[in-house]
Amino acid sequence: xxxxxxxxxxxxxxxxxxxxxxxxxxxxxxxxxxxxxxxxxxxxxxxxxxxxxxxxxxxxxxxxxxxxxxxxxxxxxxxxxxxxxxxxxxxxxxxxxxxxxxxxxxxxxxxxxxxxxxxxxxxxxxxxxxxxxxxxxxxxxxxxxxxxxxxxxxxxxxxxxxxxxxxxxxxxxxxxxxxxxxxxxxxxxxxxxxxxxxxxxxxxxxxxxxxxxxxxxxxxxxxxxxxxxxxxxxxxxxxxxxxxxxxxxxxxxxxxxxxxxxxxxxxxxxxxxxxxxxxxxxxxxxxxxxxxxxxxxxxxxxxxxxxxxxxxxxxxxxxxxxxxxxxxxxxxxxxxxxxxxxxxxxxxxxxxxxxxxxxxxxxxxxxxxxxxx
Amino acid sequence: xxxxxxxxxxxxxxxxxxxxxxxxxxxxxxxxxxxxxxxxxxxxxxxxxxxxxxxxxxxxxxxxxxxxxxxxxxxxxxxxxxxxxxxxxxxxxxxxxxxxxxxxxxxxxxxxxxxxxxxxxxxxxxxxxxxxxxxxxxxxxxxxxxxxxxxxxxxxxxxxxxxxxxxxxxxxxxxxxxxxxxxxxxxxxxxxxxx
Numbered sequence: 001x002x003x004x005x006x007x008x009x010x011x012x013x014x015x016x017x018x019x020x021x022x023x024x025x026x027x028x029x030x031x032x033x034x035x036x037x038x039x040x041x042x043x044x045x046x047x048x049x050x051x052x053x054x055x056x057x058x059x060x061x062x063x064x065x066x067x068x069x070x071x072x073x074x075x076x077x078x079x080x081x082x083x084x085x086x087x088x089x090x091x092x093x094x095x096x097x098x099x100x101x102x103x104x105x106x107x108x109x110x111x112x113x114x115x116x117x118x119x120x121x122x123x124x125x126x127x128x129x130x131x132x133x134x135x136x137x138x139x140x141x142x143x144x145x146x147x148x149x150x151x152x153x154x155x156x157x158x159x160x161x162x163x164x165x166x167x168x169x170x171x172x173x174x175x176x177x178x179x180x181x182x183x184x185x186x187x188x189x190x191x192x193x194x195x196x197x198x199x200x201x202x203x204x205x206x207x208x209x210x211x212x213x214x215x216x217x218x219x220x221x222x223x224x225x226x227x228x229x230x231x232x233x234x235x236x237x238x239x240x241x242x243x244x245x246x247x248x249x250x251x252x253x254x255x256x257x258x259x260x261x262x263x264x265x266x267x268x269x270x271x272x273x274x275x276x277x278x279x280x281x282x283x284x285x286x287x288x289x290x291x292x293x294x295x296x297x298x299x300x301x302x303x304x305x306x307x308x309x310x311x312x313x314x315x316x317x318x319x320x321x322x323x324x325x326x327x328x329x330x331x332x333x334x335x336x337x338x339x340x341x342x343x344x345x346x347x348x349x350x351x352x353x354x355x356x357x358x359x360x361x362x363x364x365x366x367x368x369x370x371x372x373x
Numbered sequence: 374x375x376x377x378x379x380x381x382x383x384x385x386x387x388x389x390x391x392x393x394x395x396x397x398x399x400x401x402x403x404x405x406x407x408x409x410x411x412x413x414x415x416x417x418x419x420x421x422x423x424x425x426x427x428x429x430x431x432x433x434x435x436x437x438x439x440x441x442x443x444x445x446x447x448x449x450x451x452x453x454x455x456x457x458x459x460x461x462x463x464x465x466x467x468x469x470x471x472x473x474x475x476x477x478x479x480x481x482x483x484x485x486x487x488x489x490x491x492x493x494x495x496x497x498x499x500x501x502x503x504x505x506x507x508x509x510x511x512x513x514x515x516x517x518x519x520x521x522x523x524x525x526x527x528x529x530x531x532x533x534x535x536x537x538x539x540x541x542x543x544x545x546x547x548x549x550x551x552x553x554x555x556x557x558x559x560x561x562x563x564x565x566x567x568x
Contacts, residue, residue: 114499115425122433147444152441
């Protein structure tokens with residue numbers, strides 16, 4: 001019993017250290033990659049290839065003056081970054097990184113809940129408190145706008161995200177993440193059969209993590225730095241940490257739900273496919289790269305269009321996917337899963353074809369008035 | 374037992390905070406604290422599913438909306454005067470009746486099944502066990518509640534739905550340019566806007 005608790009603690013500390021190191025180097029990788037996308041050199045002065053840049057950044061943010069504006073609500077101003085980082089770090093513990101017992105005889109996850117997926121959705125939905133309490137407690141206008149934007153945005157896209165996974169859960173019949181991965185090892189990865197859900201889930205994950213093209217809460221051109229405006233020093237760094245950790249968690253969740261999680265491709269044989277960590281890490285790295293790629297490619301959406309996209313496109317499409325999967329389960333039980341695969345491919349093609357006709361983007365005056373733009 | 378006492382104290386402290394803080398934000402945050410401690414109590418009672426749904430729905434969605442509205446309304450505009458003075462005695466009476474009913478239930482409560490069978494049937498409060506009960510034995514109440522929520526949603530939409538006043542500042546040319554969906558929204562052609 002006591003050793004169990006100690007082991008769990010040890011694994012939790014390992015996960016936290018791993019996440020924070022990844023965060024530190026993600027900032028460097030992101031800046032280097034963005035620089036390459038924009039044909040510049042990027043940070044390459046501190047250490048070989050700029051590899052010591054994160055260390056320099058850490059020292060700088062710790063020793064900067066920690067400003068608290070007079071109009072700020074002191075307690076909540078302090079609390080907000082800690083809420084953000086706590087929620088971000090605790091969500092990752094539920095992600096399984098390998099088959100049971102593959103970490104020197106231990107299980108390569110911090111905790112394995114039957115409600116694993118729900119737990120991750122619940123903790124990430126709590127993470128929004130950090131952002132919009134930061135916005136409110138700063139006591140000035142721009143952070144408040146950023147906070148309001150983020151809370152409305154996250155609530156809207158949470159719906160699409162939740163609906164996207166419903167169809168997937170109907171197929172797998174479990175919310176346990178290890179169970180979902182094992183189902184995929186048996187039947188084939190879910191991106192094949194839940195292509196529509198995959199698209200909607202990825203888009204809403206971008207919105208949930210406040211990444212471009214959905215980074216309205218900190219839109220520099222309009223809001224200075226949004227909810228971060230009044231933050232400096234280590235508290236600012238904590239928010240950055242939370243954002244990147246959320247991104248890593250989102251990558252891990254996408255990999256686990258749709259791309260076979262910790263399992264490698266089956267044609268390499270059971271032994272190689274079961275090697276812990278490397279497959280999950282490779283998939284996370286791929287998704288982190290896509291996050292950066294998208295940031296370098298797409299411009300930011302306007303706020304009213306973001307809401308319209310969430311409610312009038314993402315939500316109905318995710319709902320339709322749920323209904324289609326339910327119909328498949330009800331009317332074609334025991335038939336090949338490939339019917340769903342063909343359906344997803346057709347719908348995704350239709351979405352790409354009709355993305356040119358921007359009817360859903362038409363500006364609705366009411367929504368804009370509500371959005372406060 | 375120790376865990377329960379700690380959680381109970383936290384939950385009650387949050388509840389007292391909810392009604393005693395002057396600032397709306399602090400009140401709402403205290404309520405979030407109470408909801409979270411309740412969720413933890415569910416976990417100690419092996420009701421995992423209920424706990425995570427509690428966090429997701431109440432703390433993650435409903436309270437975020439509450440706080441959103443409080444922030445939009447800007448507290449400083451609130452006056453000190455009580456706009457509905459007759460509510461307080463009614464609320465006190467209602468609170469006493471509710472507390473009495475809860476106390477009565479708590480002391481009169483007899484478990485419908487003995488503890489071992491109930492625990493076995495719960496299966497650790499996993500979604501499977503809850504879903505099965507919800508969609509077989511309690512199907513009618515479940516559907517009734519969902520229809521109720523639908524009615525509430527439609528009601529809310531119809532209440533706020535009205536034709537917007539004509540406001541040129543908020544409109545852009547793309548709303549009128551039906552022939553060309555790609556028309557540049559930033560184009561500032563006043564003739565087109567009026568049309």
